[in-house]
Amino acid sequence: MDGSDEREAKHERIRRQRHEFIKQWAEYVRTHPDEEWGEQVNTLISSQIESARHFEDVRPDLDRRPDASPADPEGSSSDTGDTNDTEHCGSEGSDPDRDAER
Numbered sequence: 001m002d003g004s005d006e007r008e009a010k011h012e013r014i015r016r017q018r019h020e021f022i023k024q025w026a027e028y029v030r031t032h033p034d035e036e037w038g039e040q041v042n043t044l045i046s047s048q049i050e051s052a053r054h055f056e057d058v059r060p061d062l063d064r065r066p067d068a069s070p071a072d073p074e075g076s077s078s079d080t081g082d083t084n085d086t087e088h089c090g091s092e093g094s095d096p097d098r099d100a101e102r
Contacts (some may be wrong), residue, residue, distance in 0.1 A: 029037050
């Protein structure tokens with residue numbers, strides 16, 4: 001197996017694991033009270049916000065886009081607004097038709 005085949009196999013394995021986790025979480029949400037799983041989600045979100053704030057303080061340059069100038073760290077002048085936000089977070093996005101089939 002060459003490097004690209006190994007990488008594709010790894011990505012497929014991760015995708016399957018993610019899909020299985022989503023199914024397990026959906027089952028958990030269906031079978032437990034909102035208060036129980038809601039508190040878990042709040043804890044997770046709070047920790048993610050805390051982590052993001054830490055890195056914002058420690059590495060403020062992380063928010064600067066690679067193509068942005070120091071005068072325009074957001075890169076707004078070159079942003080056309082056509083970019084799908086899911087491209088930046090690694091999400092495959094949502095397809096209601098595909099989701100309905102599952």
